[in-house]
Amino acid sequence: MEYDSIMNEYDSKLFDVLAQSSNRTFFFASNMKDNTARWSKGAVEYFGLGSELLYPADIEWLKRIHPDDKGAYLKDFEDMANHVSAYHDVEYRMLNAEGDYVWVNCKGYMTYDEEGNMDFFAGFVTNLGVRNKIDPVTGLWTLHEFRKDTEELLYNNKCGAAVLIGLNNFKRINDEFGYSYGDKTLYAAAHKMLGVRTPGTRIYRMDGSDFALLLENAACEQVAREVEKMQQAFFSLEIERNQVQLDFRAGAVLFPQNGKYIDQIMSNMLIALENAKSAGGRGVSIYTEEMHLKKTRMLRLRDAMRECVNEGFKGFSIVMQPIIDSRTGKGTSCETLLRWSDERFPEIGPMEFIPVLEDTAFIIPVGKWIIEQVLKYLNEWEERGLHAIEKVHVNVSYIQLHDDDLVDFTVSKLNEYHIAPERLVLELTESCRIGRIDELTQRLQKFKDQGISIALDDFGTGYASLAVLKDIPTDIVKLDHTMIKSVVGTEKERKLIEFIISFCNNVGIIVCAEGVENTTIMGIVNEAGAGLLQGYYFDKPLRVEEFYNKYVK
Structure with a gap:
């Protein structure tokens, strides 16, 4: 059987050119009258057809289709024969030369003779199996291939390491520059890693902005x-002639000692990566059993906190620490802090449970509960004719500020309890340092417009410089306790504190010195001009009743 039964010389040349244009797409042309089909050379090799000319075309092709998919394939051909549609577009599994079934998509068009019989059929088959193997953005092997390669090593009793790499702040790149720029960043990152890897190290694109390494x-x-x-x-990462600051955290699992099957390895990789992110710093976090126990405790903690939130904030309470006016030496305001007690987690502290509230977004309802509790206490004291406490500080996180209802809720509660807005101070916690300053400023301004004061907490540890004060509408700056403790050190550290306080005083921002623990520190920050003082030298955080008896009465 010759090609000219299917196409003339010109068409044959055109077919050859198209067949060379892609190694993932296979072209065909079929003469329906004599049941012959010509396939591109790539198809012959990949599907093991034997030759470019297939006869009988229908039987030879059909026998390679997965039994479960033959029905859909034949139904589509029946529709073409009955003139329901001249277009063919079907996905099915096809047996390749290696004996594996791979998903393909077949698209084609049927022509008919004058009597309406099927005459000539041509189109192309795309190998969808390739999509499962090669990531189109980076050109790396995919998650599917990572699983397959790791399983093969385990099956052959090989040892090695699987490393999960998570890019830091990649979402910010997508948000600021768009997804196309983000894809270019992923491509550049992938090829940087390919360029420096040790021979034998395999690199994969996982979900999102994660990568994986496999080292035997x-x-x-x-x-x-x-x-x-x-x-x-x-x-030295460069995208569109721009230098991009990109870093990552990495978590690794040694196998088979910490992973005897693929799902266990992947689960432990995630645990190790989470540990690396929470610990900060560079390097790689190697999975240990202690990490697994910590993760298990964290999951139990999340479930317990969800239960308590849903049961009317069971176990939650607030404590108050006085803030001293440096001119009078009296406690005229206070910071409200959250506490939580549960018999399943004895002696748990806020450093452990507050990050859980933020990660789960339970901080949003809990934060509103704190605001209402504080205003309720102020109202009770006011009704008793007690006005010693002028302002109350409440911590708010980045997640809370993204709650569009928070402004309206806060204003409604101020009105409900008849509390003047300027008596409430919202303190921005450390988590507010992430994200865009302009967006943060817009959200804070909404509170300022209602008369609510803003305090910048932990100043001196994470914010870039004093320049941020010109953008964030803050009324109070709280110097971090670690910074305050340093004033008893070198002259340079003391001068820095004095400069910050002087700068803030000159632009109308009140400075609160946190971490005042002795008379030496108190004397230095007092002399430097700090308007407010807070720390264990004056008092620890107190239960509301104790605080009432000492500072409100």
């Missing part, structure tokens, strides 16, 4: 060196 016969030292090389390579 590797121990902790080799993993650490491989990760360090890649982190250093990221220092």
Whole structure:
């Protein structure tokens, strides 16, 4: 059987050109009258057809289709024969030359003779199996291939390490520059890693902005060196002639000792990566059993806190720490702090449970509960004719500020309890340092417009510089306790504190010195001009009843 039964010389040349245009798409042309089909050379090799000319075309092709998919394939051909549609577009599984079924998509068009019989059929088959193997953005192997390769190593009793890499702040790149720029960043990051990897290290694109490394016969030292090389390579990342600051955290699992099957390895990789992100710093976090126990405790903690929130904030309470007016020495305001008690987690502190509230967004309803509790207490004191406490400070996180209802809720509660807005101070916690300053400023301004005061907490530890004060509409700056403790150190540290306080005083911002623990520190910050003082030298956070008896009465 010759090609000219299917196409003339010109069409044959055109077919050859198209067949060379892609290694993932296979072209065909079929003469329906004599049941012959010509296939591109790539199809012959990939599907093991034997030759470019297939006869009988229908039987030879159909026998390679997965039994479960033959019905859909034949139904589509029946529709073409009955003139329901001349277009063919079907996905099915096809047996390749290696004996594996792969998903393909077949598109084609049927022509008919004058009597309406099927005459000529042509189109192309796209190998969807490739999509499962190669990531189209980075050109790396995919998650599917990572699982397959790791399972193969485990099956052959090989040892090694699997490393999960998570890019930091990649969402910000997408938000600020768009997804196209984000894709270019992923591509550049992937090829930086490819350029410095040790021969034999396999790199994969996982979900989102995560990557994975697979190292055979590797121990902790080799993993650490491989990760360090890649982190250093990221220092010179360039996208569209712009230098991009990109970094990552990495979590690794040594197998088979910490993972005997693929799902266990992937679960432990995530745990190790989470540990690396929470710990901060560079390098790689190697999975340990202690991390698993910590993760299990965290999941139990989340469930317990969800239960308590849903049961009317059971176990939650507030404490108050006085803030001293440096001119009078009296406690004229206070900071409200959250506490939580549960018999399942004895002696748990806010450093452990507040991050859980933020991660789960339970901080939104809990934060509103705190605001209402504070205003309720102020109202009770007012009704008793007690006015010693002029202002109350309440901490708010980045997540809370993104609650569009928070402004209206706060204003409604101020009105309900007849509290003047200027008596409420919202303190921005450390989590507010992430994100865009302009967006943060807009949200804070909504509170300012209602007369509510804003305090910048932990100043001196994470904010870039004093320049941020010109953008954020703040009334009070609270110097971080670690910064305050340093004033008893070198002259340079003391001068820095004095400069910050002087600057704030000159632009009308009140400075509160946190962490005042002795007379030496109190004397220094007092002399420097701090308007407010807070710390254990004056008092610890107190239960509301104790605070009432000492500072309100």
